[in-house]
Amino acid sequence: MRPSKRDEIVHKALQIFYENGFHATAMDTLVAKTGISKTSMYNHFKSKEDLIIAALRLRDEQFHEWFNKRIKELGTTPRSQLLAIFDALKEWFAQNEFSGCMFIKASSEYLDFNSPIHEISSDHKRSILNDINLLAEKAGAKDAKKLSCGLFLLMEGAISMAHLMHGTHSATEAKASARVLIAEALDDK
Amino acid sequence: MRPSKRDEIVHKALQIFYENGFHATAMDTLVAKTGISKTSMYNHFKSKEDLIIAALRLRDEQFHEWFNKRIKELGTTPRSQLLAIFDALKEWFAQNEFSGCMFIKASSEYLDFNSPIHEISSDHKRSILNDINLLAEKAGAKDAKKLSCGLFLLMEGAISMAHLMHGTHSATEAKASARVLIAEALDDK
DNA sequence: TAATTTGTGTACCGATCAGTATTTAAACTA
């Protein structure tokens, strides 16, 4: 098995699903836009849902890598890194390919809670929350769980609104509120 | 024109779109589940998109009415009403028909920024933010815009996460952070 | 009662959907 072909399919499908939606992207569209034959696709994935799942797993990897790397680049201390979350978000929102959170979109289209698509999406969010929680603990928050939940919800709200309102504004607003939450969790004696 | 039939179609379509998704709900499904003939539907709406738009407008009305009413019932002062937002959300999340925000789902499926569906969704969110902002002003926040934006983002994050994680937890967490933001905006001299 | 509007049932349209069969060719492996 040559893994490169499979990877090529997943990478290209991910991009097309992201900008077009899942139901709205037909397998024929994928064939037309990628130049890869349908036979090859069904050789590597037994169904469209399987391909979607693979794309979501790739996205999960990509996002985690980018998120944690960028936060560490934008902030030097755990505390500044907590705030840097929102600088990283702003950069993301500013990209013209930005089109919201892939997992929110996936779970919006596949509403069955038992669907693996829904499961992957919630797992993804849980692990992002976990990343933030580790940062909050390292920063010495008096209630790391409370702080990380607050920052996480601000982040999620900002992502949704950046998509809907089509701008980077929500990142700035989220950062302002994040500053308040961080100050309360770290400054108070 | 008898308006009752049109209303019946919109009300029933709203519910079905909400629990099944937009692309995933075929017009034939609507016919089967409502018992209303397809001819009648296309008599009142010139396309599926038109019906979706009507359903979203109804949802906007319904949500606003419920939201503002429930906040006023759950809180006596502007300040307690700001906090009551999250009690209202918790009630919403606890309903077993709850399946996330209809407008987030709509804009997740119809990704074209120029689509009227996208427009209705962003208008809806803007007016919710406006409702919160009015409350923040009445409460005497030193920076009402900042406070209302923060609470709004917490609310949006909580809605998304309640859907993904399938629980009411996010409302409680959002409320805890909201308390911090409200205290900072109202208590500090 | 006569005319008009509105809803229904049914059958249909061309397009498109996810997925498959078949054949042929190219590329890797032995």
Added chain:
DNA sequence: TAGTTTAAATACTGATCGGTACACAAATTA
């Protein structure tokens, strides 16, 4: 070089999609 795996092109399947045509029934209006 022979054999095996993988990709490709093409054409197809049955189901379903959004939307329409048509004939008929019920209710409203005049």
